[in-house]
Amino acid sequence: MLVYHLPGTFETREDHLDLLWEAGATGLEERAGLIRAYFDEETELPDAIRDGEWRQEADQDWLAEFKANLRPVQAGRVTIVPPWLRAEIPATQVGLVIEPGMAFGTGHHATTRMAVEALSDLNLNGQTILDVGTGSGVLAIAGALLGAEYALGVDIDPITIPIAEENARDNAVPEGRTAFMVGTLGDDLPGDVVADGVFDVLVANLYAELHDLLVGAYVGHLRPGGPLILTGILTGKLPLVQGALDREGFTDVQVRTDGEWALVTARA
Ligand code: SAM
Structure with a gap:
């Protein structure tokens, strides 16, 4: 060089x-x-x-250097690792293996980690989850591994879908417990499991302005009282998201932060 x-x-x-x-x-x-x-x-x-x-x-070799420096990430009951660190998953934790690649969501970003943590705070047994902006599929897969009956990940970027599917296979998620599709809210969602498009939990790691635009759609896709988990929000943009949640009548709004990033939870 x-x-x-x-x-x-x-x-x-x-x-x-x-x-x-x-x-x-x-x-x-x-x-x-x-x-x-x-x-x-x-x-x-x-x-x-x-x-x-x-x-x-x-x-x-920047990629080799980046990979060599990756460490396991603990997010509540879940530990996220790349495939070569499987052995470092503590026996008491739910292991989530994500191959670092083209799609966002290795667990190393504060927003992903906080979202997995927020999912792990819930009892997801038998629940359905909608993951908007699924990227690597990390949140949908975390949901399935935490007991959800079905997690659907949607993303506008087609490149993410085969990556998310591969990650679900790598985690031995049973067939039918996760599904991934290109799209966004407002598109027709597959109705084979959740016929009315109304889910028990909705999680979205996007950005504040998009949450502001989509918050009406979140209401339509979440059962009354269902938990909403929103992140990808810079702390300076929290008022925009909180205002949107108020506007749509969400309750029990709570905020957690990590550095400049925030995660907001609320109930429909
Ligand atoms: N869910 C993963 C995580 O938490 O690490 C990835 C989040 S990444 C910050 C945001 C993802 O949202 C990207 O994969 C992007 O393609 C997708 N996205 C952006 N705008 C979207 C929209 N309007 N509808 C659906 N997905 C969108």
């Missing part, structure tokens, strides 16, 4: 960044008072940026 080390930062050398791109840099990074410009081959540079140094560095 060929890297040109240029003294300075993106701020102090702001005017020179374009020169690096024009010279053929494939990427720029700032680290420890240096700008690191990645190149495929050594090239003639303009005078203004000649005060740097060419270095040949060992290739770094």
Whole structure:
């Protein structure tokens, strides 16, 4: 890997960044008072940026490094691990194996962890769950492993569906206990298990503005008194979500936070 080390930062050398791109840099990074410009081959540079140094560095496998640093995540009664850390699931915990990949939801994001925790606070035995924005399927699968009779995950991104299905298989979720489909609220949901589209629990890890738009639909898909779990909410946007829940008559609104992220629970 060929890297040109240029003294300075993106701020102090702001005017020179374009020169690096024009010279053929494939990427720029700032680290420890240096700008690191990645190149495929050594090239003639303009005078203004000649005060740097060419270095040949060992290739770094970012994916391998990311994977090596993953640790088990405990979320209430559930421990979420990548497949190679199965052995680290404590015997007292429900193990949830998620292959880190293209879809959001390895459990390492505060919002996913808080949502699994909120699911694990409920008695899900025999319940039906609707997971809006399922990503890797992590929340629907957690629900099924915690005893839910049926968890349906929907996502507007088609890439997520085979990934979620594969994760459900990896967790040996019995056939028919989870289902995944491309779509969103407002679409026709499969009616084979939940004929009227009304679920016992609704969980959605999206973002505040979308919760504000969808909250009316949440009411239509949740049985009276059923728990609603919403996350993906930046703490600064909590008033928007709380206002929307008030508007639709949700009760028992409770908030938990982790850093800049919030999770809100309520009852329909
Ligand atoms: N449920 C997983 C978790 O908790 O880690 C993934 C959450 S990820 C933050 C949000 C997911 O919602 C993405 O996979 C995205 O494609 C999906 N999404 C975004 N807008 C949506 C919508 N209007 N309806 C359904 N899914 C949506």
